Amino acid sequence: MQVLKFGGTSVASAENIRKSLAIVATAAERGPVVMVVSALGGTTDALIGAGRAAAAGDAGYRDTLLQLAARHRTAVQELLPATHSGPEGQLVSQFGEITSLCNGIFALGELSTRTLDKLMSYGELLSSHLIAAVAKVQGQATVWADARQLIRTNSRFGMAEVDMATTQKQVADFKTQNPAKIWVVPGFIAADAHGTTTTLGRGGSDYTAAILAAALDAEKLEIWTDVSGMMTADPRLVRSARPIAHISYQEAMELSHFGAKVLYPPTIQPVMQRGIPLWIKNTFAPDEYGTLVEVEPPRTPAVVQGISSIGNLTLLNLEGSGMVGIPGFSKRLFEALARERINVILITQSSSEHSICVGVNTPDAAPAQVAVDEEFATEIAAGRIEPLRPEKDLAIVALVGENMKNHPGISGKLFGALGQNGVNIRAIAQGASEKNISTVIRAADVRKAINVLHEAFFEATKKQVNLFILGPGNVGSKLLEQLARQQAHLLEKLGLQVRVVAIANSRHCLVDENGLDLTAWPEELAQAPAQTLEEFTQLIIARNLRNSIFVDVTANPAAAGIYANLLAKSVAIVACNKVAASSEYAHYARLKSLSKEFNASYLFETNVGAALPIIGTLNDLTRSGDVVQRMEAVLSGTLNFVFNNYDGTRPYAEVVRQAQAEGYTEPDPRLDLSGSDVARKILILAREAGQVMEMADIEIETFLPPACLEGDVEAFYTQMAAHESHFKALYDAATAAGKRLKFVARYADGHAAVGLQTVAPGHDLYDLRGKDNVVLFYTDRYADQPLVVKGAGAGAEVTASGVFADIIRAARL
Numbered sequence: 001m002q003v004l005k006f007g008g009t010s011v012a013s014a015e016n017i018r019k020s021l022a023i024v025a026t027a028a029e030r031g032p033v034v035m036v037v038s039a040l041g042g043t044t045d046a047l048i049g050a051g052r053a054a055a056a057g058d059a060g061y062r063d064t065l066l067q068l069a070a071r072h073r074t075a076v077q078e079l080l081p082a083t084h085s086g087p088e089g090q091l092v093s094q095f096g097e098i099t100s101l102c103n104g105i106f107a108l109g110e111l112s113t114r115t116l117d118k119l120m121s122y123g124e125l126l127s128s129h130l131i132a133a134v135a136k137v138q139g140q141a142t143v144w145a146d147a148r149q150l151i152r153t154n155s156r157f158g159m160a161e162v163d164m165a166t167t168q169k170q171v172a173d174f175k176t177q178n179p180a181k182i183w184v185v186p187g188f189i190a191a192d193a194h195g196t197t198t199t200l201g202r203g204g205s206d207y208t209a210a211i212l213a214a215a216l217d218a219e220k221l222e223i224w225t226d227v228s229g230m231m232t233a234d235p236r237l238v239r240s241a242r243p244i245a246h247i248s249y250q251e252a253m254e255l256s257h258f259g260a261k262v263l264y265p266p267t268i269q270p271v272m273q274r275g276i277p278l279w280i281k282n283t284f285a286p287d288e289y290g291t292l293v294e295v296e297p298p299r300t301p302a303v304v305q306g307i308s309s310i311g312n313l314t315l316l317n318l319e320g321s322g323m324v325g326i327p328g329f330s331k332r333l334f335e336a337l338a339r340e341r342i343n344v345i346l347i348t349q350s351s352s353e354h355s356i357c358v359g360v361n362t363p364d365a366a367p368a369q370v371a372v373d374e375e376f377a378t379e380i381a382a383g384r385i386e387p388l389r390p391e392k393d394l395a396i397v398a399l400v401g402e403n404m405k406n407h408p409g410i411s412g413k414l415f416g417a418l419g420q421n422g423v424n425i426r427a428i429a430q431g432a433s434e435k436n437i438s439t440v441i442r443a444a445d446v447r448k449a450i451n452v453l454h455e456a457f458f459e460a461t462k463k464q465v466n467l468f469i470l471g472p473g474n475v476g477s478k479l480l481e482q483l484a485r486q487q488a489h490l491l492e493k494l495g496l497q498v499r500v501v502a503i504a505n506s507r508h509c510l511v512d513e514n515g516l517d518l519t520a521w522p523e524e525l526a527q528a529p530a531q532t533l534e535e536f537t538q539l540i541i542a543r544n545l546r547n548s549i550f551v552d553v554t555a556n557p558a559a560a561g562i563y564a565n566l567l568a569k570s571v572a573i574v575a576c577n578k579v580a581a582s583s584e585y586a587h588y589a590r591l592k593s594l595s596k597e598f599n600a601s602y603l604f605e606t607n608v609g610a611a612l613p614i615i616g617t618l619n620d621l622t623r624s625g626d627v628v629q630r631m632e633a634v635l636s637g638t639l640n641f642v643f644n645n646y647d648g649t650r651p652y653a654e655v656v657r658q659a660q661a662e663g664y665t666e667p668d669p670r671l672d673l674s675g676s677d678v679a680r681k682i683l684i685l686a687r688e689a690g691q692v693m694e695m696a697d698i699e700i701e702t703f704l705p706p707a708c709l710e711g712d713v714e715a716f717y718t719q720m721a722a723h724e725s726h727f728k729a730l731y732d733a734a735t736a737a738g739k740r741l742k743f744v745a746r747y748a749d750g751h752a753a754v755g756l757q758t759v760a761p762g763h764d765l766y767d768l769r770g771k772d773n774v775v776l777f778y779t780d781r782y783a784d785q786p787l788v789v790k791g792a793g794a795g796a797e798v799t800a801s802g803v804f805a806d807i808i809r810a811a812r813l
């Protein structure tokens with residue numbers, strides 16, 4: 001015999017019932033079939049709602065029943081010819097019974113579990129009668145089998161326990177008396193020894209099918225549902241989740257216990273005992289393989305079979321020095337919980353025996369607390385143990401796989417992946433059989449955690465990275481262009497799925513958690529809602545997406561002020577904004593230490609020399625044990641461009657304007673011309689070389705007449721024009737001496753200075769073209785000849801490429 005079970009969605013409409021019957025007809029060609037059916041999707045909830053409303057004195061239950069009757073009548077009319085009046089008459093009589101039952105509940109104002117079982121049973125009775133009638137009309141040799149006469153249970157209404165021996169006998173008797181090829185059986189319901197209707201728990205139709213499969217020693221059990229098998233993770237949380245083709249009973253049981261809703265957990269036991277293969281198949285895609293649960297599934301390279309989660313968890317922590325070394329505390333704790341019928345989902349105990357921690361469903365937490373505090377009242381009063389401490393809003397995320405025990409490093413990978421994304425683990429449980437490694441985490445982190453783990457264990461070749469970009473100006477817009485061009489390449493070559501989740505400027509913020517369209521953003525951003533920097537920060541934190549990177553492409557001090565908050569949430573920072581790295585040393589050092597503590601990159605290569613590998617080179621030198629003796633550098637693309645292009649034929653101010661127009665200056669060009677921008681760059685290099693230094697320690701020798709720095713940017717240009725003779729004199733003096741003007745930064749022995757110099761031909765800085773920068777590192781290893789990094793040191797395109805490179809570094813960490 002084959003047992004095929006069809007769930008609520010598989011029989012929710014006339015069309016779906018036809019699909020289910022077609023599957024049964026195909027199976028019947030191979031041999032007899034037991035078809036177990038659920039109620040039409042949503043019916044059980046509606047019946048419970050009607051019963052509860054009636055008990056509460058709400059006459060609205062009548063409308064619910066009328067709607068339910070109409071829905072079933074429609075199904076009958078769509079499935080059966082008008083000449084076939086039997087089922088419709090049966091429907092009328094069954095709804096008559098349901099209505100009488102609800103009227104009784106309404107009159108008494110009470111709904112017992114026994115009456116509720118009776119009421120709920122009508123869902124499956126209605127659907128099974130209808131489906132049996134349709135099968136008969138389709139010409140199948142069909143019999144309707146009353147599950148109440150097949151499955152015997154005790155009288156624990158709501159969640160009855162099965163008497164397998166009696167059930168087996170009743171099933172065997174029925175089989176002898178009914179040679180029909182197809183049995184249609186209502187799932188979920190059974191009866192006790194008095195013939196009173198009981199139910200097997202919500203989702204119990206799967207269990208009905210498994211009990212019948214075991215009683216008949218069926219060749220297989222098929223659970224037909226609306227997904228193509230058990231998935232590697234909940235597909236509502238993980239888009240790339242995929243069906244698991246083969247899985248063992250133990251693994252399926254772990255996954256179903258841990259929230260894989262596709263299978264009611266008790267279903268596995270009866271078929272496992274007899275080694276009956278269990279298929280999970282999709283009614284709406286019957287050709288898809290689905291999942292085969294079997295004794296010895298073929299082993300795949302996958303060590304972890306699935307990742308699942310249980311929400312709504314509260315941890316109860318019993319602790320105190322009075323517990324250490326004294327037997328019996330655990331026994332009393334669990335007995336107190338058992339007396340209240342509280343189910344313990346997870347247990348951990350420290351080897352010091354100073355505490356025991358159990359996880360329970362959150363609705364059970366309050367009664368559990370009362371029961372346990374009562375049980376240990378004497379010890380609590382004596383201060384030997386603490387009153388029970390509940391910790392709410394938690395969830396379990398578990399790795400499941402029988403083969404994990406043979407592979408070292410699984411837990412390490414699990415903890416590493418979660419830690420890198422700032423997911424704090426509150427408790428851990430792993431049995432010695434190592435089929436399941438459970439972690440308790442904040443409920444708010446579940447989606448991120450499952451995705452991170454799914455990537456780590458099932459998508460080794462792909463990593464999703466989520467960018468939050470602030471400041472799509474000169475550099476930022478180039479960055480977005482480059483990202484748009486490279487997205488496909490990054491996915492193909494590096495396995496990085498780089499998504500821009502948000503773009504914001506000082507006025508608007510554009511968000512799409514699935515990744516913004518990087519061609520349409522300028523128009524969309526202009527239309528997007530307003531958002532403050534604080535709201536933007538909260539957005540990044542609240543979205544809580546894995547591998548989040550905040551990309552600061554502004555020059556704004558307030559933007560630099562949010563890094564610490566984000567790093568502490570394990571959000572990486574990539575910044576071309578130089579404000580943070582050149583702020584007070586204590587703040588710079590704090591950001592570096594937060595980056596280490598929370599495993600989140602803080603990268604700012606473009607702070608010095610745009611995309612030139614200057615900070616990276618310096619870091620490589622110092623990490624490998626070299627010591628920087630001195631540095632000599634030209635670090636302003638703007639000033640190099642200006643002094644390379646000014647010869648007195650055009651006003652100095654006009655050449656500066658050109659540098660600004662070409663995108664080399666800071667948003668405020670006075671920072672470049674005053675030497676401040678160069679000062680902060682040499683400060684950053686000195687710090688990265690290991691020096692504790694402040695901005696005030698840098699000697700800045702400005703060449704600008706003081707009047708140029710009074711007033712706003714326009715006044716600055718006006719004053720430069722007014723002081724043309726000053727700039728001309730500087731140029732003429734240098735030229736007369738056969739030299740060139742260079743704005744130079746120097747660092748040696750803990751001292752740094754920046755200022756304008758004339759350099760002679762042959763000097764390392766003499767031949768520096770266009771907007772180029774150069775840094776000469778003199779170190780212990782490069783004592784005579786410096787290590788030189790040289791190239792374009794400003795410009796939107798190159799700077800954006802440097803930011804891009806930092807993003808990739810952060811993503812690949």
Ligand SMILES: NC(=O)C1=CN([C@@H]2O[C@H](COP(=O)(O)OP(=O)(O)OC[C@H]3O[C@@H](n4cnc5c(N)ncnc54)[C@H](OP(=O)(O)O)[C@@H]3O)[C@@H](O)[C@H]2O)C=CC1
Binds near residue numbers: 533553578665
């Ligand atoms: N140009 C270069 O060669 C190099 C530049 N850099 C750095 O790149 C950064 C950006 O320069 P650049 O692109 O030229 O500057 P832009 O002025 O062109 O762009 C700045 C962007 O930041 C946004 N912004 C400013 N303040 C805020 C705020 N409070 N909140 C949100 N967004 C804000 C602006 O938005 P809005 O339009 O609404 O004001 C704009 O989109 C600077 O820090 C600079 O030092 C680093 C290396 C080289």
Ligand SMILES: N[C@@H](CC=O)C(=O)O
Binds near residue numbers: 609635665795
């Ligand atoms: N304004 C800067 C740009 C890079 O930091 C410069 O001119 O060098």
